[in-house]
Amino acid sequence: MMRMDTDQLIRTLAADNAHRGRPVGFALMMALLAAAPVSLLMFFTELGIRPDVMMAMRNPFFGLKFAVTLALAIAAIAVSLHLSRPEASLRGLGWLLLAPVGILGAAIGGEMMMPQRLPMMTRLVGKNSAVCMMAIPVLSLPLLAGALVGLRHGAPARPALAGAIAGLLSAGLAATLYASHCADDSPLFVATWYTIATALVTAVGALAGAKLLRY
């Protein structure tokens, strides 16, 4: 009969003290670096950067798309690392996730104040909504897988929440890629279709996280 009483277990754990787990930030970075080429390959073979990119750069709303998506990705990375500690909650750093919302709100306000050639609904509906809703989730899947692999090194108190943040993170990175392809630059378009796509990825992340991020 095999036995392992608690004193014996403690002795065994102490013997393994020399083994050091990698910091979660390092594990997350390596996993994202491993996943990024897959998303990049998908992006450049299927979509690619828009041909009129030099012209587009003169439009401030083209640049604002990247401010929004990168703010989302960076805030979500910071929050997911924070949540990888067992005693952490959203209360400390959760407000960071409002940064992309704030930038987007300011951009919409800015656009409203400028004279526009196209009516509001036309700008909102855009030309690429179907591609956008497809491309962002698909591009984010490899990144989401990578983020979950990296975050498994952590010990989140709420795995589904941590998974949802991993979803935001990967959607933010995928949307950064997609924004360079998409010819719709109106913040109204971004606020509608990017948000729906991001919500989709976040839901997938929450479902996967509930299973994979338990420790």
Added chain:
Amino acid sequence: MRERNDEWTGLMRSAIAGDSAAYHRLLKAVTPVLRAAARCGLARAGQPVDQSEDIVQDILLAVHLKRHTWDAEAPFAPWLFAIARNKLIDALRRRGRRIFVDIDDFAETLPGEVPAETASAGEVAAQLKTLPERQREVLQSIAVEAASIKDTAAKFSMSEGAVRVALHRGLASLTAKLRE
């Protein structure tokens, strides 16, 4: 209370710096508190308290494998109790009960109140059987026979590095199996 927390935090810092004896002392010191909290949680959920030792071992394994998520600048006790609470809720849920576990259950436990005896634990021992032979032999040598890494290496004609790898992998897969 404050003194106890400071002592634990100090021991954990030494452990992270490589002091295995300090780590051993720390795990010994926290175990009675974890045991009392596990019993309290089980009793409150209407479960037999004799399963508490399985929960204690589950917590200790998680503490061990996730100790890199502890911030050495922060006190140790809140981190420990967060893991313990998580594992206790998990254990109760697996036994079909959902219950609110108050973190104060841990913090308010006084050393005098805690049961000293070790109840028998079966889950870790049962999973031990399912490990690959090498990992199981290494774990048993160190756990049951109290052999050092060096002696274990000599006994199985392995390098010390290989013993360390087998030991860590064994502990990690034990934990993964307990989670299933």
